[in-house]
Amino acid sequence: MSIRAEHEIHQRRKGRNIGVGLMLAAFVVLILALTFVKITSGDFEMPRIEEGQ
Known part of the structure; x- marks a missing residue:
């Protein structure tokens, strides 16, 4: 198995x-x-799931 040069493409x-x-x-x-x-900005809150719906 010979080593071939890499083609330009x-x-x-x-x-x-x-x-x-x-x-x-x-x-x-x-x-x-x-x-x-x-x-981490502090504005992020997980959505609250309201019970009874």
Whole structure:
């Protein structure tokens, strides 16, 4: 089994995949940060369930 040089298209795809992965990770961090800020701001209350309905 010989070692072949990586084709140019694979290098492009690898770069694009890394970019998409970083953007996805940044989006997840943003959502987690917004959720954390909303919950710790003190305005967050769990919805109350009224009995008898």
